[in-house]
Amino acid sequence: MEILMTGGTGFLGTRLSAHLESLGHRVTRLGSRDADLTRPDSLRAFDGRRYDQIYHLAAWTQAGDFCLHHPGEQWLINQQMNTNVLSWWRERQPQAKLIAMGTSCAYPCDRELSEENYLEGRPIEGLYTYAMTKRMLYVGLEALGRQFGLKYLCLVPSTLYGPGYHTDGRQMHFIFDLIRKILRARRDGTYAVLWGDGYQRRELVHVDDFAAVAARLADSVEGTLVNIGAGEEHTIREFAGLICELTGVSPDRVQFDTSKYVGAKSKCLSVARLRALLPDLELTPLRAGLAQTIGWFEDHLDLLDDRPPGAAAA
Ligand SMILES: NC(=O)c1ccc[n+]([C@@H]2O[C@H](COP(=O)([O-])OP(=O)(O)OC[C@H]3O[C@@H](n4cnc5c(N)ncnc54)[C@H](OP(=O)(O)O)[C@@H]3O)[C@@H](O)[C@H]2O)c1
Numbered sequence: 001m002e003i004l005m006t007g008g009t010g011f012l013g014t015r016l017s018a019h020l021e022s023l024g025h026r027v028t029r030l031g032s033r034d035a036d037l038t039r040p041d042s043l044r045a046f047d048g049r050r051y052d053q054i055y056h057l058a059a060w061t062q063a064g065d066f067c068l069h070h071p072g073e074q075w076l077i078n079q080q081m082n083t084n085v086l087s088w089w090r091e092r093q094p095q096a097k098l099i100a101m102g103t104s105c106a107y108p109c110d111r112e113l114s115e116e117n118y119l120e121g122r123p124i125e126g127l128y129t130y131a132m133t134k135r136m137l138y139v140g141l142e143a144l145g146r147q148f149g150l151k152y153l154c155l156v157p158s159t160l161y162g163p164g165y166h167t168d169g170r171q172m173h174f175i176f177d178l179i180r181k182i183l184r185a186r187r188d189g190t191y192a193v194l195w196g197d198g199y200q201r202r203e204l205v206h207v208d209d210f211a212a213v214a215a216r217l218a219d220s221v222e223g224t225l226v227n228i229g230a231g232e233e234h235t236i237r238e239f240a241g242l243i244c245e246l247t248g249v250s251p252d253r254v255q256f257d258t259s260k261y262v263g264a265k266s267k268c269l270s271v272a273r274l275r276a277l278l279p280d281l282e283l284t285p286l287r288a289g290l291a292q293t294i295g296w297f298e299d300h301l302d303l304l305d306d307r308p309p310g311a312a313a314a
Pocket residue numbers: 006007008009010011012013030031032033035036037038056057058059060061081101102103104156157158159160161173
């Protein structure tokens with residue numbers, strides 16, 4: 001198949017495009033330098049090829065407290081990108097199926113994180129604008145599907161982890177931050193100070209599991225939203241304990257700073273729909289996935305030190 005992927009230079013895009021290529025597909029992988037999607041004409045250069053699938057991964061965000069401090073920019077940039085991609089799809093590539101990325105942050109705080117609640121209630125305050133741009137992306141898919149008969153699928157992953165994360169100094173998703181702080185405590189003989197009280201619960205999905213699931217669903221499911229999660233969550237303390245065990249660091253080297261922003265108390269996606277669609281699904285066990293991620297970090301020890309955002313690793 002002929003596939004175009006926005007966000008193809010990101011953490012997920014790099015692994016997903018490699019997986020799709022391993023299946024024999026031809027992938028045109030775009031980053032912001034290939035096409036600045038905030039510009040309406042950014043995809044014109046790709047008009048000439050007929051794509052079977054468009055994976056829309058590009059988004060402007062970071063982990064940690066980034067969303068708290070950039071709501072206005074997030075609204076403008078993400079809305080522009082999503083509108084430009086959807087508009088190009090309808091005008092130039094209506095034969096293609098568009099596979100877009102949602103986010104678990106879009107779910108309301110007070111209901112089960114199951115697909116029928118994606119557009120219900122109010123997302124968590126600190127991630128509100130980012131979450132709403134993701135909801136609007138899904139509304140856009142539904143609208144173009146309904147009026148023009150376009151084919152689409154929206155995938156909602158829990159936090160992704162695995163090798164190949166960012167090396168440019170931006171804020172890291174919690175699991176990478178935990179690994180980094182614990183490895184740094186080991187190196188320096190100091191303490192790893194984690195945000196919050198450690199009782200907030202989180203779910204992880206290995207990035208390669210996500211890639212395999214996405215490729216299967218993209219071929220077989222359309223016109224809907226599907227959560228992709230492990231179906232189980234752990235406390236930050238449990239993740240930290242496992243990382244300490246895998247890195248040989250004593251757990252009493254871990255401390256907690258309750259003054260820091262921690263986001264939602266609990267975040268575990270309902271995976272009933274996913275399990276019904278892929279009953280044979282097997283995911284990477286957490287211990288094995290973490291060991292692999294720690295191994296990648298140990299190959300990139302320069303990431304242990306804080307660097308200004310945008311500073312590429314050597
Ligand atoms: N990682 C997770 O745990 C997670 C969880 C839930 C949902 N998601 C969703 O999955 C998708 C991919 O996530 P990720 O972690 O791979 O993100 P990422 O590493 O931050 O990658 C973002 C991608 O978007 C591109 N991009 C940003 N601004 C752009 C612009 N103006 N024009 C064109 N491209 C632009 C970036 O290109 P350059 O790098 O070339 O600038 C990069 O390829 C996102 O939609 C995200 O919301 C991720």
